[in-house]
Amino acid sequence: xxxxxxxxxxxxxxxxxxxxxxxxxxxxxxxxxxxxxxxxxxxxxxxxxxxxxxxxxxxxxxxxxxxxxxxxxxxxxxxxxxxxxxxxxxxxxxxxxxxxxxxxxxxxxxxxxxxxxxxxxxxxxxxxxxxxxxxxxxxxxxxxxxxxxxxxxxxxxxxxxxxxxxxxxxxxxxxxxxxxxxxxxxxxxxxxxxxxxxxxxxxxxxxxxxxxxxxxxxxxxxxxxxxxxxxxxxxxxxxxxxxxxxxxxxxxxxxxxxxxxxxxxxxxxxxxxxxxxxxxxxxxxxxxxxxxxxxxxxx
Amino acid sequence: xxxxxxxxxxxxxxxxxxxxxxxxxxxxxxxxxxxxxxxxxxxxxxxxxxxxxxxxxxxxxxxxxxxxxxxxxxxxxxxxxxxxxxxxxxxxxxxxxxxxxxxxxxxxxxxxxxxxxxxxxxxxxxxxxxxxxxxxxxxxxxxxxxxxxxxxxxxxxxxxxxxxxxxxxxxxxxxxxxxxxxxxxxxxxxxxxxxxxxxx
Numbered sequence: 001x002x003x004x005x006x007x008x009x010x011x012x013x014x015x016x017x018x019x020x021x022x023x024x025x026x027x028x029x030x031x032x033x034x035x036x037x038x039x040x041x042x043x044x045x046x047x048x049x050x051x052x053x054x055x056x057x058x059x060x061x062x063x064x065x066x067x068x069x070x071x072x073x074x075x076x077x078x079x080x081x082x083x084x085x086x087x088x089x090x091x092x093x094x095x096x097x098x099x100x101x102x103x104x105x106x107x108x109x110x111x112x113x114x115x116x117x118x119x120x121x122x123x124x125x126x127x128x129x130x131x132x133x134x135x136x137x138x139x140x141x142x143x144x145x146x147x148x149x150x151x152x153x154x155x156x157x158x159x160x161x162x163x164x165x166x167x168x169x170x171x172x173x174x175x176x177x178x179x180x181x182x183x184x185x186x187x188x189x190x191x192x193x194x195x196x197x198x199x200x201x202x203x204x205x206x207x208x209x210x211x212x213x214x215x216x217x218x219x220x221x222x223x224x225x226x227x228x229x230x231x232x233x234x235x236x237x238x239x240x241x242x243x244x245x246x247x248x249x250x251x252x253x254x255x256x257x258x259x260x261x262x263x264x265x266x267x268x269x270x271x272x273x274x275x276x277x278x279x280x281x282x283x284x285x286x287x288x289x290x291x292x293x294x295x296x297x298x299x
Numbered sequence: 300x301x302x303x304x305x306x307x308x309x310x311x312x313x314x315x316x317x318x319x320x321x322x323x324x325x326x327x328x329x330x331x332x333x334x335x336x337x338x339x340x341x342x343x344x345x346x347x348x349x350x351x352x353x354x355x356x357x358x359x360x361x362x363x364x365x366x367x368x369x370x371x372x373x374x375x376x377x378x379x380x381x382x383x384x385x386x387x388x389x390x391x392x393x394x395x396x397x398x399x400x401x402x403x404x405x406x407x408x409x410x411x412x413x414x415x416x417x418x419x420x421x422x423x424x425x426x427x428x429x430x431x432x433x434x435x436x437x438x439x440x441x442x443x444x445x446x447x448x449x450x451x452x453x454x455x456x457x458x459x460x461x462x463x464x465x466x467x468x469x470x471x472x473x474x475x476x477x478x479x480x481x482x483x484x485x486x487x488x489x490x491x492x493x494x495x496x497x498x499x
Contacts, residue, residue: 026324092323099318137319190380191358192373207374208358209343219344228337269325274338290319 001151005260006038012260019232019253020267030266032088037151040084044077046152051159061168066178069200071156072117078126078148079107085144099135106134123149139293142286143266146198150262153177153200166204172212176202180213182284183265185248186234188255193247196261198284211238212245213283225278233268235275243283244275345372348386352471352496353377355386365404366393441465442488466492 001009013031017024049071060067086100110126118126127145130136154161157176169175174197184195184206193208210217216238224234224247232252237244248264272288282288341362348355356375360368369389373380382389394402412430413422445464449456467485469478478495485493 023325026320029323029325089318089323096318096322103318135317137317139320139325140318140323143320187373190373191370192380208372209345209374219342223340223342225338225340228339266325269320270336274336278338288320 001034001037001041002155003038005154006034008258008260009034009263012263015255016263016267023267026266029089029092030263032091033085033147036084036088037081037147040081041151041155044080046077046155048158049156049160051163054163057160057163058165058168061165061175064171066171066173066175067160067164068178069157069160070120070177071153072119073123073152075111075114075116075118077152078118078123079111081148081151082144083107085148089140103130103134103136106130120149137290138287139269139290142288146286147262149199150201157200157202161200161202164202166202169204170207172206172210172215174200174202175204176200180284181245182282182286183246183248183261185250185259185261188250191251195245198262198265198286201262211241211243211283213243214238214241216240225274227271227274233264233271235271235280237275237278237280238283241283242280244280245283246271341367347472348382348389349392350383350385354472355382357382357386357389359389366390438465438488442490446489461489461491463492465490466494469493469495471496 010031013027013034017027049069052067052069057067083104086103089096090100106129114122123145127141131138131141161176164176166175172195173180177197177200179197179199181195182198184193186192186208187194191208193206194203195206195212196203206212207217209219209222211222216222218240221239222237223239224236226234232249234247234249235244236247246265246268248259248261248268250259269288272282273293275282276289276294339362341360344359344361346357346359348357355378356372358370358372359366360370366389369382369387371378371380371382371386378386390402391405393405393408395405395407397403412425412427414425414430414433415422441464442462445462447459447461447463450459451457465488467481467490469481473481482493
């Protein structure tokens with residue numbers, strides 16, 4: 001995480017404190033996590049990957065093929081940043097000290113058994129193992145691991161991101177890394193739907209009434225829900241594939257400059273819980289709700 | 300029995316605190332069953348603005364079968380998300396305001412086909428199938444009755460196959476291709492009075 005993004009995140013946390021009820025309880029933790037990432041990358045700077053050949057990238061985009069760039073990461077960096085996140089969690093809640101120690105021990109064993117570099121799928125396997133073997137619950141694991149990838153890939157892929165013709169991209173998955181989005185926004189100037197990749201931060205426009213996961217355009221099977229007295233967050237759903245994603249309606253509040261959606265996503269996790277309880281699954285594959293929380297509602 | 304290390308520790312009562320988002324302040328509490336949030340489901344439906352010949356794309360937000368808002372369609376090539384002041388007031392096609400300023404459904408909004416027979420003083424409600432068939436039948440009747448097949452020009456009989464009794468108006472709401480087909484259809488019936496409402 002570079003200084004600019006770090007500062008934008010802190011500003012967005014302040015804005016979200018104002019916009020979302022209850023977020024102020026969580027903002028110290030989010031703020032500390034952002035600081036941890038910033039400090040970590042100050043000490044361990046990331047070398048961006050060389051930019052993808054511009055002509056090849058454009059040809060791929062025109063052929064409706066994502067570049068699917070998901071570079072391997074140094075195992076030590078992955079574990080190092082995750083441990084920094086753990087320290088941040090303990091600062092917020094001392095009760096987590098024993099849990100974080102247990103997780104750190106797991107990381108140490110992982111380091112011994114792993115090659116120098118790990119692929120994205122290995123990182124997700126690590127996440128799944130932690131959920132199974134330690135007290136780390138799925139929702140927090142989703143946050144830590146998605147934020148980890150976001151922090152690395154945003155920097156690694158920056159040179160290619162800058163030359164990518166996202167204006168030619170019409171599909172629902174990310175043109176740069178191929179992940180499926182979990183959130184987006186409605187632009188204040190024209191109401192266009194702009195999706196953002198949770199993994200690499202790429203933004204692209206997508207047809208407003210279309211499912212990014214199954215390409216369904218049947219208006220009768222698409223829609224969104226909001227909650228009473230708060231229409232700035234929409235949960236867009238598709239009844240054909242029964243999946244959802246969140247859209248922040250920027251037209252509903254005053255916002256200067258860029259919106260850091262990763263923070264809005266955290267501030268609006270109520271909506272993920274509601275979506276799960278309504279029977280939709282996250283099209284991104286990111287599970288932000290623990291199974292127990294969904295079951296509680298069914299009881 | 301398949302027992303993970305975590306399950307084993309839980310059974311042994313020797314486990315540390317669960318690390319959840321709730322544990323770090325993100326409680327998702329307002330969505331708890333005791334304090335339920337009231338969900339409002341909304342559909343987004345495409346339509347075309349009815350006010351002028353530009354034909355701007357509109358997205359209507361419909362809740363429980365009732366329009367609650369109208370946005371310019373950002374994916375429509377004509378207006379790219381914008382709407383003029385009249386288009387933005389689409390909501391008011393469905394609603395009028397009572398004495399206290401509260402919106403209520405517009406009782407004069409047409410929701411079905413109304414037909415007034417020649418000489419009749421009132422309208423009858425008809426369905427679209429009837430209306431379309433009746434329009435086609437009457438066009439054909441008029442055309443067959445009034446078709447002029449030939450005309451004498453400079454003392455010679457010339458084939459003209461035309462009717463002066465029908466006028467055809469194209470639409471600026473339609474694409475060039477659609478208007479081309481309308482024009483072709485009109486010409487094939489012998490209609491020579493063909494015009495178009497585009498004026499912007």
